[in-house]
Structures are given as structure tokens and as C-alpha cells.
Amino acid sequence: MKNKIITAVIGTGSWGQKIISVVYKYTSLKYCCNNSNFVALRKIKSSYPKINPTQKINDIIEDSSVDAVFIATPISTHYNIARKFLERGKKIFLEKPMADSSKDAKKLVDLEKKGSFIFVGNIFLYSKIFRKLKSIADSDPIKNANFVWMKYGTFKENIVDNLLSHDISIIQALTKNQDFRRLEILKHKEPLMLNNSLQLRLYYDNFYAGFYLDRVSPIKTKISTFYTRSGRVVAWKDNELFERKKGKGFIRIAKENKKEPLENEVKEFIDCLKSGKKPLSNASFAYDTVIQLEKIKKRLEH
Numbered sequence: 001m002k003n004k005i006i007t008a009v010i011g012t013g014s015w016g017q018k019i020i021s022v023v024y025k026y027t028s029l030k031y032c033c034n035n036s037n038f039v040a041l042r043k044i045k046s047s048y049p050k051i052n053p054t055q056k057i058n059d060i061i062e063d064s065s066v067d068a069v070f071i072a073t074p075i076s077t078h079y080n081i082a083r084k085f086l087e088r089g090k091k092i093f094l095e096k097p098m099a100d101s102s103k104d105a106k107k108l109v110d111l112e113k114k115g116s117f118i119f120v121g122n123i124f125l126y127s128k129i130f131r132k133l134k135s136i137a138d139s140d141p142i143k144n145a146n147f148v149w150m151k152y153g154t155f156k157e158n159i160v161d162n163l164l165s166h167d168i169s170i171i172q173a174l175t176k177n178q179d180f181r182r183l184e185i186l187k188h189k190e191p192l193m194l195n196n197s198l199q200l201r202l203y204y205d206n207f208y209a210g211f212y213l214d215r216v217s218p219i220k221t222k223i224s225t226f227y228t229r230s231g232r233v234v235a236w237k238d239n240e241l242f243e244r245k246k247g248k249g250f251i252r253i254a255k256e257n258k259k260e261p262l263e264n265e266v267k268e269f270i271d272c273l274k275s276g277k278k279p280l281s282n283a284s285f286a287y288d289t290v291i292q293l294e295k296i297k298k299r300l301e302h
Contacts, residue, residue, distance in 0.1 A: 004027055004028045005028065005270060005273060005274075006028045006030050006066050006068075007028065007030065007066065007067065007069065007070060008029070008030055008032070008033065008060045008063075008066050008068075008069045008070070009023055009029065009031070009032045009069075009072065010057065010060070010072065010073055010081060011033075011034065011070075011072035011073040012032055012033075012034040013040075015072050016072035016073075017040075017044065018262060019070055019072050019262070019266070020032055022259075022263055022266045023070055023266055024051070026263075026270060027068075029051055030051070031053075031063075032044050032048075032052075032053055033054050033055065033059070033060060034055065035055050035056075036055070038053075041053035041054075041055070057084070060085075061088060067091065067273070068091040068093065068269075069085050069092050069093070070093040071093065071095060072095045072121075074157070075097060075099075075157050075161050078097075079099045079101075079104035079105075079107070079108065083107070083111065085116075086111040086112060086114075086116040086118070087111065089114075089115055091116060091117040091119075092116070092118055092119070093119045093120075093269050094121065096169065096289070097161055097165045097286065097289055097290050097293060098120050098283070098286040098287065098289075098290060099290055101294060102287070105287045105290040106287060108283065108287075109283045117272075117273070118282070119269045119272060119279050119282070120281045120286035121265060121281070122166070122280075123262055124166055124169070124170055124261065125169060125173055125265075125281055126261050126264040126268055126280075127256060127260070127261040128254060128256040129236055130170070130173070132241055132253065132254040133226065133236060134174060136226075136234060137174045137226070137228070140229060140230050140232060142207055142226050142228060143206075143228060144207050144209065144210075144226075145171070145224065145225065145226045146211075146225045147212070147224045148212045148221070148224070149163055149167070149213050149223075150213075150219050150220065150221055151215055151220045151222075152216060152217060152218065159197075159198050159213055159215060160198070160293055160296055161297075162215075163215065164211060164293065165289060165293055168289055168293060169285075170224070171202075172285065172288065174226075175204065177285060177288055178205060179204075179288065179291070179292055180202035180203060180295075181205065182203040183200065183201075183295065183296060184200060184203070185199075185200050185300070186200055196214070196215050196216045197212075197215070198211070198212075198213045198300075199211065199212045199213075221238065222237070222238055223236070223237045223238075224236040234253075235250060239256050240255045240256075
């Protein structure tokens with residue numbers, strides 16, 4: 001494969017524009033696509049003159065020079081957009097979750113087996129903080145964990161696919177892809193699509209994890225606390241990792257720039273394309289995530 005792969009980005013919302021800024025830096029970004037917001041496309045063109053803005057996804061599908069496509073569109077569109085590119089043998093970076101149902105996710109996995117490639121975006125898994133946490137968990141397994149995420153917005157997706165999916169993926173990656181055995185809903189009042197806060201607990205084979213999500217909070221913070229079998233306590237707060245030390249409280253053991261995880265993720269995708277290695281957030285891993293999210297959503301809908 002040539003030194004700089006030729007790419008396209010589909011989706012030019014706030015997250016799509018962040019992806020464009022990084023993809024433009026590390027690849028030859030040929031297209032950006034948005035089928036409804038021409039104002040956003042014009043803005044991107046003014047910032048990145050070499051990019052071809054288009055409202056027609058077929059312009060990208062029919063262009064054989066495009067090596068890989070980044071898809072950052074609403075979750076409900078993931079399957080249909082990804083399917084079109086996979087059927088043409090294109091390599092794709094697909095934002096999480098890979099689909100809104102396990103049925104569609106399985107179809108994408110099957111399409112990949114025919115010769116294409118899926119890398120599912122899971123930004124926290126490509127964080128330097130996660131790598132440090134994973135090195136701790138590999139030698140001293142996690143006994144239980146608590147995840148707290150408070151912020152305002154966004155409201156276009158349900159809270160499970162939008163926020164909880166991140167933390168479920170973190171647990172999967174720390175525990176060699178374990179699935180939960182039992183689910184306990186502690187706080188849930190509204191129908192799934194209207195629910196802006198959620199508290200639940202998941203029980204696995206040898207540990208449990210608690211979750212509190214609030215996306216109408218005036219406070220913005222994400223804190224995940226992990227307790228190991230030997231008694232270590234490690235807290236991941238935003239872009240820093242702390243460990244409790246006897247007599248000293250919590251001491252910072254790792255820190256990263258806010259932009260670093262997305263850059264790491266994009267560079268890992270490119271490296272996987274060039275080397276042929278399997279990414280951590282591969283299609284099978286992402287399919288297992290969707291299965292777990294689907295079980296949780298079904299419980300919340302009843």
C-alpha cells in the first residue's frame with residue numbers, strides 16, 4: 001500500500017469534523033460527504049481546500065482510488081452505509097456502536113469475512129490512559145468497577161448506544177471480552193429514547209460493575225474507578241489516571257492530551273491497513289458489544 005492512503009469521511013457533524021481534522025493530517029483525504037448539510041461541506045472546503053465535498057455517497061463508492069472510508073453518521077445509518085462499502089471490498093473505520101441491532105451487526109461481520117476490513121471507533125480504547133490501566137489489569141485482575149459519566153448532551157441517540165457503549169467496551173477489553181451474566185436496573189424512569197439518566201449494575205463471572213450516566217448535568221466529568229484483586233484502587237478521571245497510595249491519597253500515574261486518543265485511534269487504523277494486523281476494536285469485538293447493548297435496551301424498554 002502507498003505511503004499515504006486515500007480516504008473519505010462520511011458525516012460532517014461535530015464529531016465528524018474532528019475526525020476530518022485528524023484524517024487530513026495522516027492520510028490523503030479526498031472526499032467528505034454529508035447528504036443534507038451543504039453549509040457544513042462549504043465550511044470544510046474553506047478550511048481544507050484539497051478536499052472534494054459531496055452530498056452523494058455514490059461518488060465515493062464508485063471511486064476505485066479510495067482505499068478507506070471513515071463513517072461518522074447517526075447510529076441508525078451505520079449498517080446501510082457500511083454495507084455499501086463492504087460489498088465493494090472497501091476498508092472502513094466505523095464509529096461505535098457498529099449497528100443498532102445484533103442482527104445488522106452480524107451481517108457486517110459476515111461481509112467483512114468476504115475480504116473487506118472493519119475497524120470500529122472506540123476512542124477510549126486507544127487512550128494512553130487505557131493502555132496503562134490494561135497493563136495493571138493484566139497482572140492484577142479487576143474485581144469490581146464503578147463508572148460515573150456526567151455531561152450535558154447529546155440527545156440524538158439513546159443513552160445506552162451513545163454513552164454506555166463506551167464503558168461496556170472498556171470492560172470487554174479489560175476482561176478478554178466477557179459478557180455479563182445478570183443485569184440490575186437501579187434507576188430508570190423514562191422510555192429509552194427519552195431517558196437522560198441511568199443507573200445500573202452488571203454482574204460478570206468474577207466481578208461486577210456499576211454505572212451512573214447523566215446527560216443533563218451542569219457538571220461535566222467522567223470518572224471510572226477500578227478495584228483489583230490485590231486491593232489496588234485506580235481512578236480514571238477525564239484525561240488522567242490516579243492510584244491510591246497508602247498515606248498519600250490518590251497520586252497521578254498517567255496523563256494525556258485531550259486530542260491524543262483520536263490521533264492514536266486514526267494512526268492505529270492506518271497501521272492495521274498497512275500491516276494487516278487485527279485491531280483491538282475489530283468487527284467480532286464490536287459485534288459482542290452490540291449484543292450486550294441490545295440486552296440492556298430490551299430490559300429498559302419493558
